[in-house]
Structures are given as structure tokens and as C-alpha cells.
Amino acid sequence: MGAETLAEALRALADSLRFYRDMGMTDLPLSREYLPGPREALRDLERQIDGCTRCKLCRGRTTIVFGTGNPNADLMVIGEAPGAEEDVQGKPFVGRAGQLLTRMLQSVGWSRDEVFITNLVKCRPPQNRNPEPDEIASCAPFLLGQLVAIQPKVILALGNFAAQTLLKTREPISKLRGRLHSYGSIVLVPTFHPAFLLRNPGHEYRRLAWEDLKLARREYDRLRARDSAGR
């Protein structure tokens, strides 16, 4: 291995360790094993979640909706929970809300393939109710595993519930949106859930959501430029 490649590998390892620390991890269960890459880590996680019965949401689900997209994404989109369509298809954000999300991402130049899309909990709550605290806690290791594997620079949190849960606050989305928040070392941008925008089709909410997307895109571009300049 050349000196340049070794320096690059050590920088990547230092970035990863800083990321684990910022996510609150105090222990790495690795001993003699190597650190897997994002694709492999996600595959491992998908194997672990298969048939999961860690919480009561397992009883009503058809499919576990793990998440889809680019394992090397710098943007991770996090919603609340799968709905009826997602439960059937096993993919997050399909159906009308999903189509709107695709258009929202495209409006600032992202394709669905280049980001990673998931939810706080991976199984559909009955009647689409909000996930309960014990369900969120049971599913949290899977979300944390996804964050650690992907190490996004920016999170787009969709809707009141996802934003409040991730930021551990009761402030409503109307107050949280429009500004940057920190989630460990990741920048978090809250915005309205596409299902909310479909229920409230007025121009004003869509304009605000577009402002949030532009904010997320600016931050994403800024962080990517900063990180490539540091290489």
C-alpha cells in the first residue's frame, strides 16, 4: 500500500471513529474483525432484521420496510413509519406521498437512487397511527445501524413525528423547519411530510417545503465541497 493510500485509509478510519463517537457509541464490537463498507454493513443489518419480532408491530405487518437507496448516500431521508402501500411492496415512500417525495427531491436535483430513504420504524403501525415509544426504542438499533453504515452528511426529517423524535423535542414542525439542527455530527433539516402536503394542497406549505429542500441541498453541497477540499 502506498503512503498516499495509507493516509487516505487512516483518514477514513478516523472519520468513522469520530462518527461513532458523535452518535453516542462507546463500544465497537469488532475485536479482530475489519470494518465493513456501507453496502456490506447494510446487507448485514438487513439479514439481522429479517423476521424481527422485537416489538408488537411485527404482528400486523406484511413486510419489513428496511429502506432503499444508495449505501454511500450523503443524504438520508427519514420518515415516520411505512404506510399501507409500503407494507405491501416492502419499499419506503411508494404511493402518492412517495411520488410527491420523488418530485420534491428532484426539484433540487436529487434522484431517489442517489439518496437513502427509510423510516424511524420499519413495520407499519395499525391504522397508520404514530409509532409508540417502546416501538421506536425497539427499532432504534436498526436506524442507528443504517446511520453508522451510511454516515450521511445531511438528514432530511419528514414530518412532525420524525423531526420531534430525532431531535428529542416537542416543538412543532412549523417551528423546527426552516433551519439547520445537529444530530450528532450530521446536519438535520426538518420539513413537512409529503402526506401532509397532499392533505393540505395550498401553495404556502409547498413553498415552505421547497425552501427547506433548498436549504438541505445548499448544506449538502457545502459539506461535500468542504470534505473533498480536505482530501
Ligand code: SF4
Ligand atoms: S418495527 Fe422494528 S423493532 Fe419492531 S418488529 Fe418491526 S423491525 Fe422489529
